[in-house]
Amino acid sequence: MLNGSFREAGSTYLRLKDVDAATFHVFYYWLNSGVVDYTNGDPSTAASQIWQNAIDAYIFADFHQAQVFKNAFLDSLYLYYEKNNLMCVSITGTLYANTVAHDAMRNFIVCIAAGTLSFKSVQMHGGAELCEKAFLFDVILASQERILVPAVDAGLWLADMRKNFCEHYHTHKKTGIS
Numbered sequence: 001m002l003n004g005s006f007r008e009a010g011s012t013y014l015r016l017k018d019v020d021a022a023t024f025h026v027f028y029y030w031l032n033s034g035v036v037d038y039t040n041g042d043p044s045t046a047a048s049q050i051w052q053n054a055i056d057a058y059i060f061a062d063f064h065q066a067q068v069f070k071n072a073f074l075d076s077l078y079l080y081y082e083k084n085n086l087m088c089v090s091i092t093g094t095l096y097a098n099t100v101a102h103d104a105m106r107n108f109i110v111c112i113a114a115g116t117l118s119f120k121s122v123q124m125h126g127g128a129e130l131c132e133k134a135f136l137f138d139v140i141l142a143s144q145e146r147i148l149v150p151a152v153d154a155g156l157w158l159a160d161m162r163k164n165f166c167e168h169y170h171t172h173k174k175t176g177i178s
């Protein structure tokens with residue numbers, strides 16, 4: 001990806017050598033509008049592409065420690081999932097290869113998978129082979145810790161997730177003023 005940090009020698013320029021144009025567009029559009037749009041203005045964008053854009057943009061933001069974007073991005077993906085109930089598990093390989101353990105996006109995806117997907121449906125759609133093994137393992141661990149039976153009511157599960165979303169998935173820098 002990019003060379004060096006977001007802020008280099010006090011100036012704010014980005015080196016765009018290896019950044020995909022679609023990924024950068026998501027980021028740039030958000031900077032200017034405050035809106036996260038993974039479709040880049042095309043409503044016919046396939047769910048698999050939306051997930052791909054979302055994960056690529058997240059990795060880009062994570063690499064540059066652009067925390068505000070990461071938070072906005074997680075909120076936006078939550079709303080997308082709540083509305084469409086569609087998750088593209090093939091992105092888990094890219095996500096796990098480019099983030100560290102306890103990453104907020106990993107936690108988020110593991111949580112929605114453990115709470116709302118059934119392994120039966122994943123297998124039916126041939127998704128299990130597309131999943132990163134470490135992701136499947138995390139989902140199993142998360143499932144053991146929770147009381148709800150998977151996918152009994154995905155809507156309720158998601159609504160419950162919303163309550164502590166900031167606490168569980170956001171990172172807010174301490175300002176030093178309390």
Ligand SMILES: [Zn+2]
Nearest residue numbers: 071166167170
């Ligand atoms: Zn927050």
